[in-house]
Each structure stands twice: as structure tokens, then as C-alpha cells.
Amino acid sequence: MNKRILITGGAGFLGSHLCERLLERGNEVLCVDNYFTGTRRNVEHLIGHPRFELMRHDVCFPLYVEVDEIYNLACPASPIHYQHDPVQTTKTSVHGAINMLGLAKRTNAKILQASTSEVYGDPEVHPQTEDYWGNVNPIGIRSCYDEGKRCAETLFFDYWRQHQLRIKVLRIFNTYGPRMHPNDGRVVSNFVMQALQNDNITIYGDGTQTRSFCYRDDLIEAMILLMQTDDKVTGPINVGNPNEFTIKELAELVIELTGSKSKIIYKDLPQDDPTQRKPDISIATRDLSWSPKVQLKEGLQKTIEYFETVIKAEVQENKI
Ligand code: NAD
Ligand code: UDP
Ligand code: UDP
Numbered sequence: 001m002n003k004r005i006l007i008t009g010g011a012g013f014l015g016s017h018l019c020e021r022l023l024e025r026g027n028e029v030l031c032v033d034n035y036f037t038g039t040r041r042n043v044e045h046l047i048g049h050p051r052f053e054l055m056r057h058d059v060c061f062p063l064y065v066e067v068d069e070i071y072n073l074a075c076p077a078s079p080i081h082y083q084h085d086p087v088q089t090t091k092t093s094v095h096g097a098i099n100m101l102g103l104a105k106r107t108n109a110k111i112l113q114a115s116t117s118e119v120y121g122d123p124e125v126h127p128q129t130e131d132y133w134g135n136v137n138p139i140g141i142r143s144c145y146d147e148g149k150r151c152a153e154t155l156f157f158d159y160w161r162q163h164q165l166r167i168k169v170l171r172i173f174n175t176y177g178p179r180m181h182p183n184d185g186r187v188v189s190n191f192v193m194q195a196l197q198n199d200n201i202t203i204y205g206d207g208t209q210t211r212s213f214c215y216r217d218d219l220i221e222a223m224i225l226l227m228q229t230d231d232k233v234t235g236p237i238n239v240g241n242p243n244e245f246t247i248k249e250l251a252e253l254v255i256e257l258t259g260s261k262s263k264i265i266y267k268d269l270p271q272d273d274p275t276q277r278k279p280d281i282s283i284a285t286r287d288l289s290w291s292p293k294v295q296l297k298e299g300l301q302k303t304i305e306y307f308e309t310v311i312k313a314e315v316q317e318n319k320i
Contacts, residue, residue, distance in 0.1 A: 004030065007030070071227070120132060123135055127278040128278065193311075210245060240278075244276075
């Protein structure tokens with residue numbers, strides 16, 4: 001029998017790809033989104049598919065549907081968006097988790113949480129392993145996201161201990177690819193959009209801070225593999241690409257791949273910006289037999305092609 005799968009945040013960057021992959025596998029997909037950062041356009045090619053249903057709903061409110069699996073992705077992910085209405089960000093993570101866990105409890109559905117490397121804050125352990133508790137400022141401008149996601153993890157593990165829910169917690173490290181929001185302020189989308197338009201490339205700080213970039217297809221594969229694991233596997237499991245780059249190296253690579261005339265300029269580093277980030281993926285390799293296949297250069301090339309079409313479409317629209 002087809003599985004009925006709920007994806008919250010399904011009209012976002014990662015959610016829309018997950019909808020596609022799960023439909024391809026023959027499942028019924030219910031995509032729930034309040035369109036805060038996602039758009040109907042991200043899933044418009046799926047509308048009309050006999051096994052796809054789209055629902056506008058805010059996960060801060062209860063949801064009564066019948067499902068077998070829940071992927072809980074609803075939450076703005078880029079600092080600009082999650083800091084725009086920080087109270088709503090915490091509500092989405094915490095009330096959203098409570099409602100989706102309540103739904104999982106009533107329907108006996110398996111439930112996966114899209115958690116984040118931000119639970120490690122500005123890490124003092126490098127690379128980050130799942131048993132590291134993190135170094136998070138509880139009252140800073142990133143806290144609505146970091147602490148919201150940490151509290152959601154706590155709720156997942158308490159529902160598991162208290163109500164024997166079947167939970168899966170995935171800690172996602174920086175992921176990029178086509179269908180990222182062009183103006184969401186994340187580093188890959190910013191640099192590629194700036195380079196394609198020959199605008200200045202804005203490095204925050206001196207560009208020595210590091211990140212590890214995972215291509216979205218690798219991430220989606222790991223997410224589906226985790227959902228399929230034995231009930232004993234709860235996570236948390238790190239998923240990301242362990243190749244680490246400085247932000248300056250990323251800027252230079254984007255300039256090289258686009259052949260751009262952009263100049264690099266330096267701006268202030270935002271408060272609490274983590275200085276380093278790199279996943280230890282030994283547990284993902286052991287439990288999911290997974291490792292990332294797409295390296296940065298190849299993934300960036302695909303992302304650049306996507307943003308070229310976005311810019312062309314914008315030019316066309318403005319002409320009409
Ligand atoms: P995104 O902003 O494109 O997607 C989030 C989706 O959630 C959007 O469609 C948005 O409209 C929806 N949403 C937000 N608040 C909602 C609410 N209250 N009710 C219903 N829908 C709501 O971001 P993304 O990159 O696709 O991230 C998806 C998930 O993965 C998020 O939970 C994010 O925290 C997590 N994650 C992403 C990354 C990354 O690098 N992309 C890294 C770590 C964690
Ligand atoms: N909930 C939901 N859908 C359901 C079942 C529960 O949205 O199908 C919400 C419900 O509003 C509740 C929350 O999930 O506030 C937590 O549910 P739980 O059963 O854990 O707690 P309780 O109902 O006892 O508050
Ligand atoms: N960053 C940058 N220029 C930009 C956007 C981001 O130098 O135009 C930096 C940012 O300060 C951070 C890194 O790139 O050090 C990654 O930022 P992003 O917002 O993509 O993700 P996160 O900080 O959540 O990992």
C-alpha cells in the first residue's frame with residue numbers, strides 16, 4: 001500500500017525536492033506550508049499529480065490528518081528570514097514540534113525532525129560529533145533559531161521516552177542547490193546572484209570563517225534513508241559534506257566558475273556568526289551507509305545554471 005506522507009515546510013527549498021522524491025517512490029504526499037519563505041511556485045509542477053495534495057497551514061496550530069510518516073521541515077532557515085520575526089521562529093520550532101508530535105502520537109506515524117548544525121552554536125569541538133552539546137548563546141540574535149531547534153530536539157526525545165514515539169532527528173549542515181530563494185541572504189545564493197550580475201561579492205568579516213556545503217540531492221537521499229531505518233535508530237545524526245571551505249575560498253570559486261567581473265568587498269561580521277563548521281559523518285556512514293557524492297564545484301555549477309534561469313525570468317517579467 002502507498003504510504004501517506006506529510007511534509008511540513010514542503011513548499012520550501014528542501015521540502016519541495018523531498019515532495020518530488022517521495023512522489024517518484026510511489027507515495028501519497030501531503031505538503032503543508034504557510035508560504036512564509038516557500039512558494040507555490042516551488043511545487044507548482046506537482047499540482048495536479050494524483051498523489052499530491054497542497055495545504056496552506058501554519059504548524060503553530062493543530063493539524064488533524066491521517067498519515068503514516070511525517071517529515072517536519074517547517075521553519076525559515078536563513079538568518080535574514082528567521083530573524084525577521086524571531087518570536088514566530090521560536091513558535092514555529094516549538095509549537096510546530098508539539099503539534100506534529102501530537103499528530104504522530106495519535107496516528108502512530110514515524111516522525112523526522114529537520115534539525116540543524118546550529119544546535120552546536122559556535123563550536124569548540126571540531127569537527128562536530130553528535131555527542132557534543134554545543135556552545136549556543138541563549139539570548140542573541142540567532143537564538144530564536146538555535147534554541148528553538150534545540151527545544152524541538154528535546155521534545156522529540158521526550159515524546160520518544162514518554163510515549164514511545166518512533167522518532168528520527170537529522171542535524172543538517174549547510175545545504176545548497178537549485179530552488180534556493182535568490183534573496184534569502186544565505187552565502188551560496190548571495191555570492192552566485194552577485195557574481196552573475198557582476199555586483200560586489202559581500203564577505204562578512206575577514207572570510208576566514210569556515211562552512212561545509214552539502215548539495216541538496218545528497219541531503220534528501222540521507223533524509224529518506226534515515227526515515228527507512230529500524231525503529232531503534234533515532235539519531236541525532238549529522239548529515240553534511242565534510243569538505244570544509246573558508247568563505248573567502250567560496251567567493252573565489254564562485255567568481256572562477258561564473259567568469260564574473262565582481263570584486264570582493266568586506267562587511268561587518270554579524271553577531272554570533274560561528275567561526276567554523278564541519279560535520280563528523282561517521283554515524284551517517286555507519287547507520288545509513290551514506291556519504292555525499294556531489295562535491296562543491298559540481299554542485300555550484302548546477303546552482304549557477306539555476307540562478308541564471310531565475311535572472312533571465314526576472315528580466316523577461318520586467319519587460320512585459
Ligand atoms: P526554506 O525556508 O526554503 O523552507 C522552510 C519552509 O517552511 C518554507 O516553505 C516556509 O514557508 C515553511 N514554513 C515556515 N514557517 C512555517 C510555519 N509556521 N508553518 C508552515 N510552514 C512554515 O528552508 P530550507 O532550506 O528548505 O529548510 C528546510 C528545513 O531544513 C528547515 O527546518 C531548516 O531549519 C532545516 N535546515 C536547512 C538547512 C539548509 O542549509 N538548507 C540547514 C539546516 C537545517
Ligand atoms: N495535535 C495535533 N494533531 C493531532 C493530535 C494532536 O495537532 O492529530 C496537537 C494538539 O493540539 C496538542 C498537541 O498536538 O496540543 C500535543 O498533543 P499531545 O497528545 O501530546 O498532548 P495533549 O493533547 O495532551 O495536549
Ligand atoms: N556570509 C557572507 N556573505 C554573505 C552571506 C553570508 O560572508 O553575503 C557568511 C556568513 O557571515 C557566515 C557564512 O557566510 O559566516 C554562512 O552564512 P549563511 O547565512 O549561509 O549560513 P549560516 O551562517 O547559518 O551557516
